[in-house]
Amino acid sequence: MSAAEVRIIGITGLPELHAGDDLPAMIVAAARAQETTIEDGDALIVTQKVVSKAEGRIVELASVTPSPWAEQYARDFEKDARQVEVVLRETKQIVRMGHGVMICETHHGFICANAGVDASNVERTGTVCLLPVDPDASARAIRERLRASLGLDVAVIISDTFGRPWREGHMNFAIGIAGIAPIINYAGQLDPAGYELRVTQIAVVDELAAAAELVQGKLDRVPVAIVRGVSFDRTDSSLSELLRAAERDMFR
Amino acid sequence: MSAAEVRIIGITGLPELHAGDDLPAMIVAAARAQETTIEDGDALIVTQKVVSKAEGRIVELASVTPSPWAEQYARDFEKDARQVEVVLRETKQIVRMGHGVMICETHHGFICANAGVDASNVERTGTVCLLPVDPDASARAIRERLRASLGLDVAVIISDTFGRPWREGHMNFAIGIAGIAPIINYAGQLDPAGYELRVTQIAVVDELAAAAELVQGKLDRVPVAIVRGVSFDRTDSSLSELLRAAERDMFR
Numbered sequence: 001m002s003a004a005e006v007r008i009i010g011i012t013g014l015p016e017l018h019a020g021d022d023l024p025a026m027i028v029a030a031a032r033a034q035e036t037t038i039e040d041g042d043a044l045i046v047t048q049k050v051v052s053k054a055e056g057r058i059v060e061l062a063s064v065t066p067s068p069w070a071e072q073y074a075r076d077f078e079k080d081a082r083q084v085e086v087v088l089r090e091t092k093q094i095v096r097m098g099h100g101v102m103i104c105e106t107h108h109g110f111i112c113a114n115a116g117v118d119a120s121n122v123e124r125t126g127t128v129c130l131l132p133v134d135p136d137a138s139a140r141a142i143r144e145r146l147r148a149s150l151g152l153d154v155a156v157i158i159s160d161t162f163g164r165p166w167r168e169g170h171m172n173f174a175i176g177i178a179g180i181a182p183i184i185n186y187a188g189q190l191d192p193a194g195y196e197l198r199v200t201q202i203a204v205v206d207e208l209a210a211a212a213e214l215v216q217g218k219l220d221r222v223p224v225a226i227v228r229g230v231s232f233d234r235t236d237s238s239l240s241e242l243l244r245a246a247e248r249d250m251f252r
Numbered sequence: 253m254s255a256a257e258v259r260i261i262g263i264t265g266l267p268e269l270h271a272g273d274d275l276p277a278m279i280v281a282a283a284r285a286q287e288t289t290i291e292d293g294d295a296l297i298v299t300q301k302v303v304s305k306a307e308g309r310i311v312e313l314a315s316v317t318p319s320p321w322a323e324q325y326a327r328d329f330e331k332d333a334r335q336v337e338v339v340l341r342e343t344k345q346i347v348r349m350g351h352g353v354m355i356c357e358t359h360h361g362f363i364c365a366n367a368g369v370d371a372s373n374v375e376r377t378g379t380v381c382l383l384p385v386d387p388d389a390s391a392r393a394i395r396e397r398l399r400a401s402l403g404l405d406v407a408v409i410i411s412d413t414f415g416r417p418w419r420e421g422h423m424n425f426a427i428g429i430a431g432i433a434p435i436i437n438y439a440g441q442l443d444p445a446g447y448e449l450r451v452t453q454i455a456v457v458d459e460l461a462a463a464a465e466l467v468q469g470k471l472d473r474v475p476v477a478i479v480r481g482v483s484f485d486r487t488d489s490s491l492s493e494l495l496r497a498a499e500r501d502m503f504r
C-alpha cells in the first residue's frame with residue numbers, strides 16, 4: 001500500500017522587499033533559481049512580512065504623533081509612544097491589557113498582541129511593519145499572477161505568527177487566503193463504528209500555515225513555502241469565514 | 253541551492269486497538285507493511301485515540317452513576333448524564349460554560365471542550381474514550397520501545413484535536429511528548445537588520461501535530477504520521493513546559 005505523503009518545500013533567496021516590488025514574480029524567480037517547480041494544486045504559504053513590505057505597509061516612527069493616552073501608556077510600561085500610537089490605530093478594540101501586553105482585535109478581526117505591528121525583520125530601525133490592509137486581497141493577487149504567468153491553480157495563504165491563550169510559544173496562523181476553503185467539514189460523516197464524528201470541522205488553512213513554519217524558521221530567510229499533497233476544497237473563500245463571531249465566542 | 257524540505261508520511265493499516273495491545277510493535281509492523289522506513293531523527297505523531305485504546309481508557313457508560321448535578325445539567329442541555337459525569341471526573345476546573353458547551357481544564361492542565369472525553373471513533377456505542385492518564389509517559393513508552401527494537405532515536409508526540417478561542421474549526425495540538433523540547437527559542441537572535449526578534453519562541457510540537465493532521469484526516473484510518481526533516485532540540489522534556497501558568501494567562 002502506498003503511503004499518504006505531504007511535502008513542504010521552502011523557497012529561499014528572495015531579495016529584501018520594498019514597496020511596489022513584484023512579489024509574485026520574485027517568488028517564481030526564486031523557485032526557479034533553486035530548481036523547485038510550483039505545481040497545480042499546491043498550497044503556497046507566504047509570510048505576512050514580505051507581503052507587507054511589498055505593499056508598503058512600513059511606518060516611519062518619526063512621522064507619528066502619539067496621542068496623550070499613548071504617551072501615558074508608553075511611560076507606564078516603558079514603550080515607544082509612537083509605536084503604541086501605531087498599534088492603537090491598527091486596533092478595533094483591545095481585548096485584554098495586562099503585564100504591559102495589549103491583546104488587540106485588529107480592524108480585520110484578528111486577535112493578537114499589538115495588532116500585528118512588528119519592529120523586527122524590518123530593514124531600518126525606527127520603522128515598524130503593519131499587517132496588510134486586506135490579506136485576502138493580497139493572497140488573491142498572488143494567486144491570480146501565478147495563474148496568469150504559469151497557468152497554474154494554486155491556493156495562496158498569507159501567514160503570521162501569533163501567540164495563543166493557555167499555551168506558551170507562538171505558531172503560524174492564516175491571515176489571508178485565496179483559492180481554498182478555510183475549513184474541511186466532516187459533519188455528518190460516520191466513523192468506522194457508525195458514530196457521527198465529534199470533531200467535524202478542521203481549520204486546514206491554519207494547519208497549512210503551521211506546517212509551513214517548519215521549513216520557514218523565524219529569520220525570514222524562507223518567506224515562502226509550498227505544501228504539496230494536501231487535498232482541499234478549491235472554493236474561493238475569505239479568511240473571515242474562520243473568525244468566530246463575538247457573540248459565539250466565550251473568550252473575549 | 254537545494255531547498256529546505258520536510259516530508260509528512262502517514263502510516264495506515266493499524267488494526268482496531270484494544271487494552272493491552274502492543275502499540276509500538278503495531279506501528280513498526282504497519283510501517284513495514286507499507287514499505288515506509290522509520291529513520292533516526294524522525295518525529296512520530298500518534299493520535300490520542302489509538303494510545304487511549306491501547307491503554308484501556310474506555311469507559312462503559314452503563315457502569316457510571318451520574319451525580320445529581322450531572323443529571324440536572326444533562327436534562328437542561330439534552331446530554332447523556334453518564335457522559336457528563338465522566339467529563340466532570342476528568343475535569344480539574346471548568347473554565348467556561350455556555351451554549352451547552354463545557355470548556356474544561358483537565359487534570360493534566362489542557363483546556364478543551366468536555367475534558368477531551370469523546371464518543372466518536374470508539375468501537376462500540378455506549379462507551380466513551382478518555383485522554384491517556386499521562387500522555388508524556390505514553391510518548392516515552394513508544395519512544396523507548398522504538399529505540400529498543402529499531403535502535404533509532406525518534407521524537408514522539410501524542411496529538412489531539414481541540415477547538416480554539418476566536419477562530420472556528422479545530423486543529424491538532426500536542427498533548428504528550430518525548431525526546432523533543434516543546435519550544436524552539438530564538439531569544440536574543442538578531443534578524444538581518446540586527447533587530448532582536450519579536451517572536452522568540454515557536455511551539456514546534458504543536459506545529460508538528462498540526463502538520464501531521466494534514467495526512468491523518470479525521471476518520472482515524474491514519475493514526476500515525478512521520479514528520480521528517482525538521483531539526484529540533486532532542487532534550488527530554490514534558491508537555492507541561494508548554495502550558496502557561498494560570499497567573500500569567502489573560503484568558504481564563
